[in-house]
Amino acid sequence: MKAAVMYEKGMPxxxxxxxxxxxxxxxxxxxxxxxxxxxxxxxxxASGSHYSSEAAKPxxxxxxxxGVCVPEDGTRVYGMGVSGMLAEKATIEKDRMVVLPAGIDDxxxxxLPNAVIGSAMGLRFKARIQPGDVVLINGATGFxxxxxxxVARHYGASKVIATGRNEKSLQELLALGANEVISLKQDDEExxxxxxxxxxxxxxxxxxxxxxxxxxxLILGCLKGRGNFTxxxxxxxxxxxxxxxxxxxxxxxxxxxxxxxxSGLGSWTKEQVGKLFREILxxxxxxxxxxxxxVDVIPAQLKDITKLWELDVPDxxxxxxxx
Numbered sequence: 566m567k568a569a570v571m572y573e574k575g576m577p578x579x580x581x582x583x584x585x586x587x588x589x590x591x592x593x594x595x596x597x598x599x600x601x602x603x604x605x606x607x608x609x610x611a612s613g614s615h616y617s618s619e620a621a622k623p624x625x626x627x628x629x630x631x632g633v634c635v636p637e638d639g640t641r642v643y644g645m646g647v648s649g650m651l652a653e654k655a656t657i658e659k660d661r662m663v664v665l666p667a668g669i670d671d672x673x674x675x676x677l678p679n680a681v682i683g684s685a686m687g688l689r690f691k692a693r694i695q696p697g698d699v700v701l702i703n704g705a706t707g708f709x710x711x712x713x714x715x716v717a718r719h720y721g722a723s724k725v726i727a728t729g730r731n732e733k734s735l736q737e738l739l740a741l742g743a744n745e746v747i748s749l750k751q752d753d754e755e756x757x758x759x760x761x762x763x764x765x766x767x768x769x770x771x772x773x774x775x776x777x778x779x780x781x782x783l784i785l786g787c788l789k790g791r792g793n794f795t796x797x798x799x800x801x802x803x804x805x806x807x808x809x810x811x812x813x814x815x816x817x818x819x820x821x822x823x824x825x826x827x828s829g830l831g832s833w834t835k836e837q838v839g840k841l842f843r844e845i846l847x848x849x850x851x852x853x854x855x856x857x858x859x860v861d862v863i864p865a866q867l868k869d870i871t872k873l874w875e876l877d878v879p880d881x882x883x884x885x886x887x888x
Contacts, residue, residue, distance in 0.1 A: 566582070566583055566584075566585050566652055566653040566654045567580060567581075567582060567583075567652065567653050567867060567868075568580070568581060568582075568583040568627050568649070568651065568652030568653065569627060569628060569629075569649075569651040569652065569867065569870040569874075570583065570625040570626065570627055571625060571626050571627075571628060572625040572626075577871055577874070577875075578628070578651075578870050578871050578874045579625075579871065580867065580868065580870055580871065583627070583652065585654045586647075586648040586654060586655060586656045587656070588656050589647070589656070591659075592658065592659050592660065593647050593656045593657065593658060593659065594636050594644070594656065594657050594658075594659050594662070595636070595637065595654070595655075595656055596634035596635060596636050596642075596644060596654070596655055596656070596657055597634060597635045597653065597654060598632055598633075598634045598650055598651075598652060598653060598654065598655050598888045599632070599633045599634055599635060599641070599671045599675075599887070599888060600632055600633040600671040600672055600674070600675035600885050600886065600887050600888065601629045601631070601632035601633075601650045601651050601675055601885065601886045601888065602631075602632070602675045602676045602679060602862075602883050602884070602885045602886075603873060603874065603876075603878075603883070603884045603885070603886060604679050604883070606630070606679060607628050607629055607630055608628075608874070626649060627648060627649025627650070627651055627652050628649055628650075628651050629646060629649050629650030629651035629652075630645060630646055630649075630650065631643065631644065631645045631646060631650060631675075631678060631679070632644070632646070632650040632655075632675050633665065633671045633674045633675045634650075634655065634657060640664055641664070641665045641671075642657075642662045642663060642664050642665060643662060643663045643665055643674055643675070643678055643846065643850070644657030644658065644661065644662035644663075645657060645658050645661040645662070646658075651867070651870065651886065651888075652888075653867075653888055660842070661842055662842070663842055663846045663847055663850065664847075665850055666850055666851050666854040667854070668854030668855065669850055669853050669854040671885075671887065672862045672864050672885040672887065673853055673860055673862060674850060674853075675862075675885050676708070676860055676862045676883040676885050677712070677849060677850065677853055677858070677860055678846055678849075679709070680708055680709040680711075680712035680713075680860070680883075681712060681716070681845060681846060681849045682841065683709040683712075683713070683775075683803055683804070683828075684709060684710075684712050684713035684716045684717075684773070684803075685716050685720075685841075685845050685849065686828050686833060686837065686841065686845075687773055687801040687803050687828030688700075688713070688716060688717060688720055688771070688773065688801075689720070689845070690828070690833060690837045691799070691801045691826045691827070691828045691832070692770075692771040692773065692799045692801050693799065694717065694720045694721070694722065694771060695721065695770075696720075696721030696722075696723075697721065697722075697723045698721070698722050698723065698770040698771055699722065699723060699724045699725075699726070699767050699768065699769050699770050699771070700717045700722045700724070700725050700726070700769075700770065700771045700772075700773065701725075701726040701727075701728070701760075701763075701769050701771070701772045701773070701784070702714055702717065702725060702726070702727050702728070702743075702772075702773045702775075703728050703772060703773065703774040703775060703776050703780055703781065703784060704728065704729060704774065704775035704776040704780070704804065704806060704807075705727035705728060705729050705735075705738055705743065705775070706727075706729030706730065706731040706734035706735055706738070706880075706881055707729075707775065707806075707881055708860070708861075708881050708882065708883045709775065709803075709804075710727070710729065710775055710881070711734070711737075711738065711741060711860070711861075711881045712858070712860065713773055713775075714727055714738055714741050714742050714743050715741055715742050715858050715859070716849070716858075717742070717771075717773070718742035719852065719857075719858070722771075723767075724744045724745070724767055725742055725743045725744055725745075726743070726744065726745045726746075726747065726760075726763055726769070727743040727745070727746050727747070728746070728747045728748075728749050728756075728780065729746070729748070729749060730748070730749045730750050731879075731880060731881070732748060732750070733880065734880050734881050735748060737881070741859065745763060747759045747760065747763075749780060753783060756780075756783055757783055757786070757787055760783070760784060760787040761787050764787060764788065764796075768796035768798075769788070769796075769798055770796075770797070770798060770799065771798070771799050771800075771801070772784060772798060772799070772800040772801065773801050773803060774800065774801065774802050774803060774804070775803055775804035775806060776804065776805070776806050776807045777802055777804065777805040777806070777807060777808055777809065777811060778805065778806075778807030778808030778809075778810075778811060779807060779808065779811075780807060781802070781811050782811050782812060782813070784800075785800070785811075785813060785817055785823075786817065788800075788817075788821050788823060789816075789817045789820050789821055790820035790821040790822075791820070792820070795820070795821045795822045796822065797822040797823070797824070798821070798822070798823050798824070799823075799824045799826070800823060800824065800825050800826070801826050801827065801828050802825070802826070802827045802828070803827070803828050803829065860883065861880075861881065861882040861883070862882065862883050862884075862885045863878060863882055863883070863884045863885065864885055864887050865884055865885065865886055865887065866886065866887060867886050867887075867888050870886065873886065
């Protein structure tokens with residue numbers, strides 16, 4: 566079979582012939598792969614920069630943690646790989662696959678799950694979103710942020726505030742469900758003014774943060790209290806695009822009713838991950854099939870994987886390799 570292989574972390578991918586993988590036990594399923602999204606998560610694991618990265622293997626590693634595929638019974642499914650998915654054949658986990666509805670195409674189905682995991686899991690299990698909540702999404706102009714805006718509205722948010730640097734994408738978010746947008750290209754004083762004004766008018770219940778770094782410091786500072794009763798805000802860190810470390814004063818924490826948490830691999834319970842595959846992903850796939858959840862994908866071919874791996878895809882779109 567043809568497969569994309571990385572022999573050393575951070576090195577370019579090579580398209581080579583590899584032996585087909587074999588299901589190691591009854592909990593694994595052998596599949597033909599149809600589509601795989603190229604995500605920052607997969608690139609981070611392959612390069613060794615993500616905290617869940619594994620040691621390099623002498624025989625090389627096939628990247629790609631999930632994708633759309635077809636088992637031997639012919640059912641079209643989304644599945645999480647045991648073997649790497651950027652290949653013509655793979656093995657997936659039997660209890661981590663979802664049968665796809667007829668109305669969703671392979672590219673959309675491959676692109677959507679990572680963004681759902683990066684939004685719905687935080688909103689449901691960390692922020693415990695309730696109908697009527699006001700949600701601020703920090704860094705909403707990326708692919709996952711755009712999905713998060715739509716998922717927050719689907720879960721009943723009364724207002725969604727979106728921040729980001731891409732002006733074009735910010736305006737597009739208004740059509741996807743955002744009520745208010747804040748440009749992070751402004752100076753700090755203007756950003757602080759807009760967040761404080763919005764929080765004063767309608768208190769922010771949830772912050773979903775994909776950036777961390779300096780903008781997280783600004784948002785936390787805007788929530789800081791002055792010795793009076795404060796509104797409770799659940800702040801959930803999901804990404805760290807602009808920096809892994811922040812400065813946070815103890816005074817800031819003591820002055821406001823705030824709950825800080827993170828949403829990512831290792832932070833969820835087995836029950837929550839089970840609900841992801843039994844409830845959340847099937848619901849989101851159906852919403853996309855019905856045209857109620859919109860994503861923008863760029864299809865590409867496996868034969869071009871070497872140049873695709875380093876391609877920068879702008880404006881909240883996702884590159885999907887069709888196999």
